[in-house]
Amino acid sequence: GMPVFTKAAGEQAFAAGKVGFEFQTTGALVNTIKNVGTKFDLRTAKIPLIDPVNGRLPTGGNAVVILTHDPVKEEAAWKFAKFAAGPYGASVVVPGTGYVPNNELAAKSAEYLGDFYKKNPLFQAGLSQMPIMAPWYAFPGANGVKVTQTIVDNLSRIVDGSAAPREALDDAASDVEGMLPRS
Numbered sequence: 695g696m697p698v699f700t701k702a703a704g705e706q707a708f709a710a711g712k713v714g715f716e717f718q719t720t721g722a723l724v725n726t727i728k729n730v731g732t733k734f735d736l737r738t739a740k741i742p743l744i745d746p747v748n749g750r751l752p753t754g755g756n757a758v759v760i761l762t763h764d765p766v767k768e769e770a771a772w773k774f775a776k777f778a779a780g781p782y783g784a785s786v787v788v789p790g791t792g793y794v795p796n797n798e799l800a801a802k803s804a805e806y807l808g809d810f811y812k813k814n815p816l817f818q819a820g821l822s823q824m825p826i827m828a829p830w831y832a833f834p835g836a837n838g839v840k841v842t843q844t845i846v847d848n849l850s851r852i853v854d855g856s857a858a859p860r861e862a863l864d865d866a867a868s869d870v871e872g873m874l875p876r877s
Contacts, residue, residue, distance in 0.1 A: 717741065720820035721755055723792025727816060738819040743826070751823055754830035755793060781806045794820045794827070835875035844869045 718726070723738070730736045743749030758775040762768050777783060784800035785807050787793055800806040801821060811818055833841040848866035851857035857865070 719755070719793075720817075721791045721793045723817065723820070724790060726792075736816065738816045740819050740823055750826050750828040752830045753794075753827045756787070785810075788817070789814075792817060792820070794824060798824075833870075833874065835873070837873040841870050841873050844873070 716726075727736065741751060743751075758779065760768060760771040760775065762771060779796060781795075781797045781800035781803065784795035784797045788795050788800070788807055789810055795801045795807060801811070801824065802808055811821055832838050845866050848857070848862040848869075851862045851865075852859050
């Protein structure tokens, strides 16, 4: 069975270097479970929020893009996209990846994932935070991804000690300003 993990035992394990934390996308959960195997006791938890009342979690991930202009192919692609984004699609994607379903019916209905969540508790932390999920913010213009990466790179400079917070902030602001479209 599962060992009882009291606060005191947890503090001792942490002090002994036997506890690790990783913050990552739910989309990596299945691979994490496979990679850990039986090497250690893996658990999942909700992402802590700085503001427990107003805090939100950004979502992102998959998209469907239809590139054809052929009306017959376009109609078939659209039918498939609706099917894949519906409850059945979620019932395939979630157990295969760990992503939180994009469909509430899929999440709760026994016909789709309801029983899956009961039998797979490691997937429940992500699901439990569905009510506080919000759309992913994207910077406007053609450089949106580059803007985000510039901010990440400058935050990394603070973490690795190669820049003071004010310096990294000023550099990020200066770099990003040149990448955003003028209105």
